[in-house]
Amino acid sequence: MAVQITGIDPKSHAERAGLKSGDTLISINGHEIEDVLDYMFYAAENSTVIVYEREGEQHKTRIRKSEYDDLGMQFESFLMDRKRSCSNNCIFCFIDQMPPGMRETLYFKDDDARLSFLQGNYVTLTNLTDRDVQRIIDMRLNINVSVHTTNPELRCKMMHNRFAGDKLRYIKMIADSGLMLNCQIVCCPGYNDGDELRRTLNDLYSLMPHIQSVAIVPVGVTKFREGLPHLDIFDSKGAGEVIDIIGEVQEKCLAEFGTKMAFAADEFYLTAGRPLPEGEFYEDYPQYENGVGLCRSLIDEVHSAIEMAEYDGGKRKVTIACGTAVAPVQRSLAEDIMAAFPDVTVQVVPILNRFFGETITVTGLITAGDLIDQLKPLDLGDELLISKAMLKADEPIFLDDKHIDDVISALNVKVTPVANDGFEYLDAVLGIEW
Helix, strand or coil, X not given: CCEEEEEECCCCHHHHCCCCCCCEEEEECCEECCCHHHHHHHCCCCEEEEEEEECCEEEEEEEXXXXXXXXXXXXXXXCCXXXXXXXXXXXXXXXXXXXXXXXXXXXXXXXXXXXXXXXXXXXXXXXXXXXXXXXXXXXXXCEEEEXXXXXXXXXXXXXXXXXXXXXXXXXXXXXXXXCCEEEEEEECCCCCCHHHHHHHHHXXXXXXXXXXXXXXXXXXXXXXXXXXXXXXXXXXXXXXXXXXXXXXXXXXXXXXXXCCCEEECHHHHHHHCCCCCCHHHHCCCCCHHHCCCHHHHHHHHHHHHHHHCCCCCCCEEEEEEEECCCHHHHHHHHHHHHHHCCCEEEEEEEECCCCCCCCCCCHXXXXXXXXXXXXXXXXXXXXXXXXXXXXXXXXXXXXXXXXXXXXXXHHCXXXXXXXXXXHHHHHHHHCCCC
């Protein structure tokens, strides 16, 4: 498969070698280029023989460079190929539980192993072939896998894919090759919790030390499940049982390998009403992006920031809007801040998720509409702080497609998005700008 070059970086190796926009890249060092992984892998060498086509004729050029230097070619898409979509129909899929009328991109289900390596996405492996997996092994690409269960029949049932159980063998193939895997389990009461969770964790434990980490996250259930299988959410007792089962494998894994391997998402501790573990429990926070240790990290950073901060800005009041699950943590932080800075008032307002349904309690799924409706009657003070997780990564747009300016206009208050960083958090509360 040849790939058309759509641009050449100025003063790049490719420009000096005479390649031009519109040329077709055929191979590097004798290897046909199918996608971005081929390009990155084979172009990394310090001596590259490029075969390309221009106006129907093939040409060859050699480029000598430092190892891993980019050649400087641009292509129509980041992947140099179409993004692979998901072939499953998982009972817990959040995209299937979204209302109509949202941004079109929110409805795309990606399951592309290349994005696992490039962007940290989790993939189910169900749309991979033996050749795809061998290429991952040959290129030495660590991968993030959505396991959910290691029971083949249950995996087929939960993912509504008759191949899902068989594809579990790829996990062992990758681990046996010496590569590292990060794994996640979306835990659903009555399906893959209890003894099934215990089985899954023990099966992954058997692949140590090649399982870098496992995140166990609770299923999210919205009010838009018409035509979908019934799913329960975890109650306090069930959440506690999940923590205890994870603790079993943590204990023996820590004793043998010096790492706990598996970690429960913060929501399990909050739902169970159990204290959050201390910072050292999370080791180097390998599953931070999956909501594992976010609360503890924020707490510890805010406390460190309080010890270092100085404030002389006078009377100030801010409001923090958050999901209902994390509200106790936010209230505790607010009390600590107000005790350290008596002139500062911090009001924490948990937002009920009426857009997706009140069973959705995480902060990142709060919409602009719910913010406006529930905060409009309140005195918000000098500034409203929201989590950056509520917004698109590249622009201040909420899930309901409203802009942050819509919230500012409706509430007539300054609105500041804040990352899950304790130092940035305290600066925002105190109104300190750098």
